[in-house]
Amino acid sequence: GAGVSQSPSNKVTEKGKDVELRCDPISGHTALYWYRQSLGQGLEFLIYFQGNSAPDKSGLPSDRFSAERTGGSVSTLTIQRTQQEDSAVYLCASSGRTDTQYFGPGTRLTVL
Amino acid sequence: QQPVQSPQAVILREGEDAVINCSSSKALYSVHWYRQKHGEAPVFLMILLKGGEQKGHEKISASFNEKKQQSSLYLTASQLSYSGTYFCGHAGGTSYGKLTFGQGTILTVHP
Numbered sequence: 001g002a003g004v005s006q007s008p009s010n011k012v013t014e015k016g017k018d019v020e021l022r023c024d025p026i027s028g029h030t031a032l033y034w035y036r037q038s039l040g041q042g043l044e045f046l047i048y049f050q051g052n053s054a055p056d057k058s059g060l061p062s063d064r065f066s067a068e069r070t071g072g073s074v075s076t077l078t079i080q081r082t083q084q085e086d087s088a089v090y091l092c093a094s095s096g097r098t099d100t101q102y103f104g105p106g107t108r109l110t111v112l
Numbered sequence: 113q114q115p116v117q118s119p120q121a122v123i124l125r126e127g128e129d130a131v132i133n134c135s136s137s138k139a140l141y142s143v144h145w146y147r148q149k150h151g152e153a154p155v156f157l158m159i160l161l162k163g164g165e166q167k168g169h170e171k172i173s174a175s176f177n178e179k180k181q182q183s184s185l186y187l188t189a190s191q192l193s194y195s196g197t198y199f200c201g202h203a204g205g206t207s208y209g210k211l212t213f214g215q216g217t218i219l220t221v222h223p
Binding site: 033035041042043044045048056091098099100101102103104105106 | 114142144146152153154155156159199201203210211212213214215216
């Protein structure tokens with residue numbers, strides 16, 4: 001595709017429910033990143049996939065957060081038992097040979 | 113560790129210049145600059161890989177002093193379209209593709 005796509009664009013859920021956020025990277029990009037941006041804040045790194053290597057999960061805030069990348073392409077970020085503090089925009093980015101990260105439009109998650 | 117950006121906010125009139133600084137306490141492999149407009153995703157501006165390297169993109173340029181672990185973004189003759197939040201991100205260590213971003217600098221350009 002032309003760029004990174006994410007779905008859904010908006011997600012409203014109730015506290016305690018699980019949510020899944022999807023990211024489709026740019027075709028051919030081997031690296032995929034997830035970030036979180038709370039209102040008016042910077043970009044907080046969550047997790048990084050590079051090819052077939054073990055992902056760098058050092059940014060995941062708790063064990064309620066997990067992510068997988070199937071077939072080296074699409075990635076899903078799962079948040080279990082959502083809390084109100086999980087409300088944020090979740091951004092996905094991908095990069096190819098140049099390390100330049102191209103961001104998707106994000107998923108705005110609201111936990112009521 | 114998160115890089116530190118300064119200033120936190122800048123207000124300009126069209127045509128004025130601005131400098132945004134980004135400092136890190138760790139050895140850097142590269143520095144990346146992004147601009148984010150309200151409600152939109154961050155957009156890549158430029159990446160700097162070498163100490164002392166300077167790159168340009170129209171009237172926006174940047175320098176990277178590897179020894180000082182510092183990068184600066186220069187915006188000259190600012191335009192209304194330059195308004196947004198500017199983030200620097202640094203990569204270093206073994207996960208060189210992973211970026212740690214600064215807290216952002218809000219730039220507002222008025223007519």
